[in-house]
Amino acid sequence: xxxxxxxxxxxxxxxxxxxxxxxxxxxxxxxxxxxxxxxxxxxxxxxxxxxxxxxxxxxxxxxxxxxxxxxxxxxxxxxxxxxxxxxxxxxxxxxxxxxxxxxxxxxxxxxxxxxxxxxxxxxxxxxxxxxxxxxxxxxxxxxxxxxxxxxxxxxxxxxxxxxxxxxxxxxxxxxxxxxxxxxxxxxxxxxxxxxxxxxxxxxxxxxxxxxxxxxxxxxxxxxxxxxxxxxxxxxxxxxxxxxxxxxxxxxxxxxxxxxxxxxxxxxxxxxxxxxxxxxxxxxxxxxxxxxxxxxxxxxxxxxxxxxxxxxxxxxxxxxxxxxxxxxxxxxxxxxxxxxxxxxxxxxxxxxxxxxxxxxxxxxxxxxxxxxxxxxxxxxxxxxxxxxxxxxxxxxxxxxxxxxxxxxxxxxxxxxxxxxxxxxxxxxxxxxxxxxxxxxxxxxxxxxxxxxxxxxxxxxxxxxxxxxxxxxxxxxxxxxxxxxxxxxxxxxxxxxxxxxxxxxxxx
RNA sequence: GCAGUUGUAGCUCAGUUGGUUAGAGCGCCUGUCUGUGGAACAGGAGGCCAUGGGUUCGAAUCCCAUCAACUGUACCA
Numbered sequence: 116x117x118x119x120x121x122x123x124x125x126x127x128x129x130x131x132x133x134x135x136x137x138x139x140x141x142x143x144x145x146x147x148x149x150x151x152x153x154x155x156x157x158x159x160x161x162x163x164x165x166x167x168x169x170x171x172x173x174x175x176x177x178x179x180x181x182x183x184x185x186x187x188x189x190x191x192x193x194x195x196x197x198x199x200x201x202x203x204x205x206x207x208x209x210x211x212x213x214x215x216x217x218x219x220x221x222x223x224x225x226x227x228x229x230x231x232x233x234x235x236x237x238x239x240x241x242x243x244x245x246x247x248x249x250x251x252x253x254x255x256x257x258x259x260x261x262x263x264x265x266x267x268x269x270x271x272x273x274x275x276x277x278x279x280x281x282x283x284x285x286x287x288x289x290x291x292x293x294x295x296x297x298x299x300x301x302x303x304x305x306x307x308x309x310x311x312x313x314x315x316x317x318x319x320x321x322x323x324x325x326x327x328x329x330x331x332x333x334x335x336x337x338x339x340x341x342x343x344x345x346x347x348x349x350x351x352x353x354x355x356x357x358x359x360x361x362x363x364x365x366x367x368x369x370x371x372x373x374x375x376x377x378x379x380x381x382x383x384x385x386x387x388x389x390x391x392x393x394x395x396x397x398x399x400x401x402x403x404x405x406x407x408x409x410x411x412x413x414x415x416x417x418x419x420x421x422x423x424x425x426x427x428x429x430x431x432x433x434x435x436x437x438x439x440x441x442x443x444x445x446x447x448x449x450x451x452x453x454x455x456x457x458x459x460x461x462x463x464x465x466x467x468x469x470x471x472x473x474x475x476x477x478x479x480x481x482x483x484x485x486x487x488x489x490x491x492x493x494x495x496x497x498x499x500x501x502x503x504x505x506x507x508x509x510x511x512x513x514x515x516x517x518x519x520x521x522x523x524x525x526x527x528x529x530x531x532x533x534x535x536x537x538x539x540x541x542x543x544x545x546x547x548x549x550x551x552x553x554x555x556x557x558x559x560x561x562x563x564x565x566x567x568x569x570x571x572x573x574x575x576x577x578x579x580x581x582x583x584x585x586x587x588x589x590x591x592x593x594x595x596x597x598x599x600x601x602x603x604x605x606x607x608x609x610x611x612x613x614x615x616x617x618x619x620x621x
Numbered sequence: 622g623c624a625g626u627u628g629u630a631g632c633u634c635a636g637u638u639g640g641u642u643a644g645a646g647c648g649c650c651u652g653u654c655u656g657u658g659g660a661a662c663a664g665g666a667g668g669c670c671a672u673g674g675g676u677u678c679g680a681a682u683c684c685c686a687u688c689a690a691c692u693g694u695a696c697c698a
Binding site: 134177190191216217219220246248249251252330351353358359433434435436515517547548549551552553554555556557563565567568569577579581584585587588589591592593594597598601604 | 622624654655656657658659660661689690691692693694695696697698
């Protein structure tokens with residue numbers, strides 16, 4: 116007795132899940148799978164090859180390309196290497212492991228590690244990455260990225276190609292021209308602008324004024340020009356009363372940057388000309404403009420117009436390792452969220468040129484460029500815009516069980532249907548026929564087959580179109596009517612069953 | 622990280638100036654309906670009122686702490 120009491124006192128684990136992580140169910144997975152397949156076909160059309168790398172890397176592999184960063188430990192899930200005893204050398208670089216937080220750093224490692232890889236090396240990779248940061252709506256600590264990169268080429272053709280691939284991928288997903296846009300900028304131009312403003316005390320370091328300026332520009336889409344100008348000057352107080360310290364620029368400098376941010380124009384060429392005027396006194400700046408012009412020439416030759424790819428000086432793309440052109444694939448379509456508020460989806464692709472990433476391993480210059488898609492975000496966008504007509508179930512047909520003694524026959528029928536290339540599920544539960552219909556309805560299985568003793572005798576089968584029935588039921592008020600009409604159901608001889616199923620499934 | 626708001630059923634929320642047995646809608650299960658989904662009607666299950674401490678004769682309600690969520694902001698490789 117007392118033993119039992121003790122047993123009951125043992126705490127049962129509460130089912131729960133760590134913040135920022137989630138369970139994903141069939142509906143979402145099926146949709147994601149389909150999306151990934153579509154994008155993969157585009158990547159492969161351009162000749163990219165698949166690569167897989169492990170979820171866990173040594174911390175220094177991921178980390179230290181940001182020389183003075185207060186990260187990475189902050190944003191990374193890291194833990195002790197269990198192979199090493201705690202007494203082992205404390206500064207052994209193998210001591211700490213971490214979950215990868217993107218797919219680019221591991222790519223650089225692979226390239227540095229396998230020296231004999233044929234260059235240029237073009238690969239795509241999809242998989243989960245992990246970041247230890249505050250989760251928000253549509254922002255998780257574990258999420259999928261789908262990258263493609265060209266390593267070992269400094270040609271602007273590679274960068275132009277990245278833009279093409281992003282366009283093609285979004286088009287393949289069903290977004291039409293005008294619903295998406297690739298925005299391109301160049302880090303060299305930004306550096307040129309900073310130089311022209313007399314902020315050339317780069318190397319850009321974590322807390323420098325130049326850095327604060329870039330951060331401010333990066334907020335353009337959210338705060339708009341007035342907010343950015345506040346941040347360039349003294350600072351900005353937000354709705355909650357929190358104050359963000361500004362960059363304390365002189366009015367003259369702010370004016371220059373304002374001019375820079377305003378240098379948008381109808382055509383890419385025009386943007387380039389405007390930017391050139393602005394940074395012509397800076398060597399890097401001129402180089403950056405030249406790069407953009409080269410990209411423009413390729414894109415124009417291929418027929419990618421200004422509605423698909425535009426040059427946008429407000430694009431910053433974080434403060435990361437980018438050294439040249441940077442890209443952002445945005446969805447311009449507006450969506451409504453649950454509360455009916457109109458929202459912009461915004462950026463779904465991001466990337467750029469990172470010529471120094473491999474160098475930190477080998478010392479060798481290995482230019483590279485690429486982009487990454489935020490799979491979950493794009494998925495969310497597709498769900499709320501439209502074009503995801505994915506159901507929860509993989510089965511096209513549910514074979515119901517009327518008479519359990521005939522289970523073998525039902526089983527055989529299901530097999531027969533499968534052999535004809537149609538996904539068929541045999542009902543394996545205990546419910547009566549009503550339960551089984553309900554099951555098919557809830558699972559969103561489009562068709563159900565009913566065979567009882569009558570049908571066995573006549574060599575027939577009842578086939579019910581659940582989707583059609585659901586529609587018809589809206590007009591039926593009375594139970595009797597509902598039952599007698601048996602909506603959307605028909606008798607079909609066994610010999611014609613398969614072809615009829617095919618026909619009904621379209 | 623900082624600031625504000627909020628934690629009551631699976632979900633969305635009521636819950637009086639502290640008062641005895643904690644409420645609704647939706648969803649779920651069962652039946653009306655023994656070979657047919659929906660609707661309708663009837664019934665049922667489901668709560669340590671986030672957690673821990675205080676104040677009080679008495680706390681979902683008041684106070685403190687912790688945790689979590691949401692919003693803004695910062696950071697974002």
